Amino acid sequence: EVARRDPGPLRIGLLADSVRAAVPIDPEVAAAVRAVGERLESLGHDVSEASPAALHDQDLIRETQTQWAAGVAESIDTFGEWIGRELTADDVEPFTWFLAQRGRDTSAVETARGADRSMVFRRRMAEWWAEGYDLLLAPTCLQAAPLLGQMSGTPEIPYAGVEVTLAYSTLTAPFNTTGQPAISLPLARTTSGLPIGIQFVADYGLDHRLLQLGHQLEQEYRWADERSPLHP
Numbered sequence: 297e298v299a300r301r302d303p304g305p306l307r308i309g310l311l312a313d314s315v316r317a318a319v320p321i322d323p324e325v326a327a328a329v330r331a332v333g334e335r336l337e338s339l340g341h342d343v344s345e346a347s348p349a350a351l352h353d354q355d356l357i358r359e360t361q362t363q364w365a366a367g368v369a370e371s372i373d374t375f376g377e378w379i380g381r382e383l384t385a386d387d388v389e390p391f392t393w394f395l396a397q398r399g400r401d402t403s404a405v406e407t408a409r410g411a412d413r414s415m416v417f418r419r420r421m422a423e424w425w426a427e428g429y430d431l432l433l434a435p436t437c438l439q440a441a442p443l444l445g446q447m448s449g450t451p452e453i454p455y456a457g458v459e460v461t462l463a464y465s466t467l468t469a470p471f472n473t474t475g476q477p478a479i480s481l482p483l484a485r486t487t488s489g490l491p492i493g494i495q496f497v498a499d500y501g502l503d504h505r506l507l508q509l510g511h512q513l514e515q516e517y518r519w520a521d522e523r524s525p526l527h528p
């Protein structure tokens with residue numbers, strides 16, 4: 297019932313670009329984000345190009361990843377306890393094992409610093425919503441859907457797919473760190489028919505705002521009637 301309520305006019309910041317110089321955005325994805333922004337304006341929302349400055353601070357984001365690697369190592373140990381034996385490299389993806397080993401090599405001081413930088417990142421992200429924005433509109437992924445295996449590493453080069461992976465997580469992973477509510481909606485397609493996800497992010501505790509806007513856009517786009525073609 298909450299989702300069916302009119303969200304009212306929202307102030308929405310639009311981000312239609314990459315926040316990493318080494319990871320470009322597909323022009324079709326950028327155009328799709330802007331097209332959704334125009335549709336939102338036609339529905340009475342206030343849309344302008346704006347985004348949290350913290351999203352563009354790659355040094356800060358990189359420092360939070362130390363905690364990520366340590367967390368993977370801890371998870372590997374926990375899963376081993378659950379199944380009654382230690383996990384090995386054969387049990388997980390090469391990149392997962394690589395991260396776990398990196399986490400084991402991380403000192404307690406480095407892990408603590410990563411936790412501290414994560415808190416700094418959360419506070420800086422929250423500042424943008426405190427300026428009066430209701431939602432952030434951005435692509436879910438910077439590129440269209442990848443081919444199978446394109447993001448996989450190998451035992452010899454476990455991080456081989458990292459740069460490819462970054463193209464798909466640059467604007468989603470930060471909100472895993474902050475813990476903010478976010479939603480991805482299938483609002484566009486490439487010229488070849490592949491789906492383009494459009495992401496909306498809200499401030500803490502405002503999940504209902506995402507559900508209400510999602511319901512409003514579902515009535516506009518009717519995506520339940522759409523099916524993507526098989527990739528040739």
